[in-house]
Amino acid sequence: MTILTVDNLVTQFFTRSGVVTAVDGVSFDIKRGEIVGLVGESGSGKSVTGFSLLGLVDQPGRVTSGSIRLGGEELVGKSDRDMRAIRGARIAMVFQDPLMTLNPVITIGAQMRLAIRAHGAVSRRAADERAAEFLTKVGIREARARLSAYPHEFSGGMRQRVAIAIALLLGSELIVADEPTTALDVSIQAQILDEVRELAAESGTALLWISHDLAVVASLASRVLVMYRGKIVETGPTSKVLAAPQHAYTAGLLASLPAMATPGTPLSVFRPETMTVERPEPVALPPSPSAGQPFVTVTNAVKHFVPSRTLGDKIAAKITANPGQPTVKAVDGVSLTIAKGETLGLVGESGSGKSTLGRMIAGILAPTSGTVTMDGAPVMEGGRKAGTRIQTVFQDPFASLDPRMRVGDIVAEGPLAHGLTNKSDRVAYVAGHLSRAGLDPGLATRFPHQFSGGQRQRIAIARALAMQPEVLVCDEPVSSLDVSIQAQIINLFLELKRDLNLTILFISHDLSVVRHLSDRIAIMLNGRIVEEGITETVYETPQDDYTKRLLAAVPKLSAAA
Template sequence: MSDTLLDIEGLSVHFPTRRKLFVAVNKANLAVEPGEIHGLVGESGAGKSTIGAAVMGLLDRPGHIAEGTVRFKGEAISGRDAEGMRALRGAKISMIFQDPLTSLNPLLTVGQQLEETIQFHLKLSDADSKARAIELLDRVGIPNPSERINQYPHQFSGGMRQRVVIALALCSEPDVIIADEPTTALDVSIQAQILDLIKELARERQTGVILITHDMGVIADTTDKVTVMYQGEVVESGSTEQVLGAPQHEYTKSLIAAVPRPTLKVHRFPQLSYGGRQITFEIEDLARNWKRPEPTKSGTLLKVEGLTKTFLQSGSIIPSRRKYFTAVDQVSFDIREGEVFGIVGESGSGKSTVARMIATLYQTNGGKIFFDDREVTSLKTAKDLESYRRQIQMIFQDPFSSLNPRMRVDEIIAEPVRHHKLLEGDAIQHRVDELLERVGLGSEAGRKYPHEFSGGQRQRISIARALATQPRFLICDEPTSALDVSIQAQILNILKDLQEHLGLTMLFISHDLPVVRQMCDRVGVMRQGQMVEVDDTETLFANPQQAYTQELLSLMPRLEGLSTEGLEGEIV
């Protein structure tokens, strides 16, 4: 019997459609040894997640394995029936899915879901199952696990939900874990904790891991081997040191060049140059028709003083018995006109809550917000609020959930223009077409629906919609966290151009510290709802004053082993 835990040979996955046969994976080979972490990288649509779904027997119909073999401990499993796969799935091979919200049952508490899985696979008693569930939640970094085990998925932040999904995958102590973007929604501190846990499992229990990710920092710091995929085919495979440090294939070289570096600041990110057309953002044409308002007298466009937000944690008809959670606690900072101000911090630190209060999506429970020297929190009339909201637009973390699936793209982009009565008739369609052209999609994209686009294309639609009202202030809430590095480079270049040519002021929220260093002029660090440090970007990264900031920066991937071929920039 082979010592290899998982052996994938000549795997091809086909999806028949009415028009043509779509080959998602074409004759891919991949092997995972006991205790080995094998990275699987490539841009969106490369076939990475399809391989994971094929191994687990979770391919969506009419998708099927057309040829090739998947072996687990030497035994072919690719031909097993549904019952045979159920016996293997979870018990021997577990999967951590990318989207935690769709992986968790909204009607059951986190504890109920964990305990059910533990009892099914390990046959423990109710008391032992609950104790193990609490232990697992603690292990993946959930604070107060004995209390939070009784809460529902919607009561957790995105990063915390991802930790719960990881705990679910670990319940059965599997031999193989397929981790599909397990750290996408996590900040660097929790990411380091999760990756240490995965490495510990591989080392101590000899668990084999397939780590599917677009984060080259994760690949560099965690994996033993790497397989690179492009359009369903494996283009390069080898040791992590060799593939990242001295890539042989042109696509691999291009992919690595697009990775933001923590110690090299570039004016523009290199874009993917292998196999596809370059995405161009025609900012100069857009800038010619952009209406610029008079600059603010004080030089500060946005000022926040003592901002506070509380949420009801547990309700009661008796007010004294209600428990509240303080998500944002006395936060103060200012953003100068024309600058990019970054906010970093752990998941649940209050970053997005601050952004939503500034955008008036959440009401404040205390503090003041000033925009262009005018207090926003005192605005009462609908007309005054509309005037403010027109000047502020937001790009959300998940572009798909922020776009109406029942509306065409041109209707989505035109909606804010019509709402604010900025243009009429053919002028609206002209602006929509112009914006779609400028973000590299083309005016013909307006006749399609959001589901017909990739994640990166949907984010460009979100940017076009945000620019439709010609705003002064842009809030970017994790705009690239769900994107692979090549698409991320395109989006970041667009944002850089907007700031440089249109003079836009931005609030940039991200847990990706190398990206923050590339994009931001100043950075604020948040922890547990409080702003603990604010400084110029280079000063903060080179000489952080607070212990928490020092700890956060120490966990940032160094990416020292990555090839620098094709990169030009300023060493910082």
């Protein structure tokens, strides 16, 4: 039985610079209890489609034509008052970041009560009972007592469960889930995907699962809609679409995934201008240098963050016999080596200490105890980073580039300070490194905000390369990028590996990206390395229990095929 029919939906934004058509004639339907995946990259219009269903498109946008019928009832053109009765009761929504969606200053119970009472007068007692029942359903223990807890007292995964419970509270026929597991760790994501599948089957609630992650959709949805530039370009049973994509964009997206290619080979790149997929020639990488002499050596490194205690805190600790905040053991005794020219992948979930270890290796953070050396010399001297031979590329290219500096100045700043170039040569020097990172050197006079995310990450890479480093520490450098852009940056790293004989520490939570680039990988958990070895060996025959669980939790494209 079809519960939702969307026909030729158009949603437009009336901005000062003109009309932007975010959703451009989209049609689909969803049956009772069905899980439908809506896939696309940022800016494809997939989120706006979701918001359109609830009548929640932000100003200056609105649904301008088409129809949305929920169980035969037309929703387009309904008053806001009528839509409010439908939202939360018949169509509910779950958002990406549970940190942002739940109100931090109101208890979970009060937030759930608000949602229940928005659709009818219910006694506090009855509302609490209902709230506790649904919290239990999504796997929160002692739900009754947890009603008086605030969001910050829950972990990220638990918070998203609370949000899902709120969406289920009033028995909605359809839940629109907008990237609900993107902000979560793989193992938590796997649990939530399992639970959602069960809940949907049990309650007959249909799900529109919006995601950029094809693998997640593959493991969950029976049918998939692929969206590109406001249009649905392909639709069909998930297994069929993934196995034999009909549209060039779908094919391009799939070909861009590291998981679909042989590790170490350049990835296919989708060119939206021509709607074609470019398959680069395989490059011959040098044989794995892992057997060589250690170049970077970490010996028994420890980093403990001791909370700073004021005199008042100390007195309070004495009076109340409460020791206050505990010391955080971010890195708790790690030893590893990286050979010259080798790429070591460092994998772990949030809070595992991988970034802290990366910052110690980069010479940005001093270890509490233990040593980090490169080429025999310590990476830090007198509390400061020693030399320029190690450079870092960070995750977020929006935060890591100074918005008030021109790109050329960003790249030239370090080399000028360290005498690697001079005022007269700097333009040519910057141009060389920009083109090395795949950017047009003519863009050096622009500001960072004039570039897309992928181009900015190239700028960050050019800035690191301009220091002529021997070691590159990359902390989640492709995590914030769309799949097709991610493929281009991964290819850039492969080229750099081949041409510059760089030693790379590649930190990521994404196992398929790490597998594609690394000669060797190390897996971190709670500040320690639990397993380390040649990449393919670890992936094929993991020894440690945690590694096994981690690998099993990764959603696979083949699951549906």
